Amino acid sequence: MQKNSLPAFILGALICLGLALLGHSAADALLQMKAMERTVTVKGLAEREVKADLAIWPIRFTQVDNDLASLYDTVQQKTDRVVAFLKQEGFSEEEISLTLPAIEDRQAQGYVDPNVKYRYAARVSLSLYTNKVELLLKSRKDMVNLVKEGIAVSGQDYDSKPEFIFSGLNEVKPAMVQQATQNARQVAEKFAKDSDSRLGKIKHASQGQFAISDRDSSTPQIKQIRIVSTLTYYLND
Known part of the structure; x- marks a missing residue:
């Protein structure tokens, strides 16, 4: 029995040693995985002002x-x-679109308002679609000459205000994405420094949506483009 116990003891010792080494390796792996979970999520902002390059002007x-x-x-x-x-x-004539006037018969319903002087009212609409934005702005001021001729063009109504469009978003996208990414990295590096860590690789990145809005209500022909990118970085000791 003693002869058989020695090999069994050695085998058991080897098994215990193997299990110990396996447990140590597993612990190291868990610690490394835990370290990889240390991250920081930051946002990077990029803004730019541009001039509209298209305009639609409804004239009524x-x-x-x-x-x-x-x-x-x-x-x-x-x-x-x-x-x-x-x-x-x-x-040019190609930039001007005409539609049929909308005629309203104010007596069509059988009831005549005694305060209404004229039976028929025609609402006329024209549309100007152009890339001559500065010329359009000048022409709006010159429109007062038509008023002097008895043509009361609507100017302050919401439906009569020009719509200004910036169509060159694809041209500025790459530079703005780069700017937002750099801004986010600067924030992440500051956080890593303050936490006595080193900034690692990017774990996840989201470009975000581009937003185009008027700079203000007085200058709708000047647009503000904005993008916020969200990035998650690993932190290393």
């Missing part, structure tokens, strides 16, 4: 009359005058 006016034929003649004359004004300002 209203004409009233008690005679339908006379109303159509007057509407046509004033519409032609507005188109001529735009061409004189420097816009």
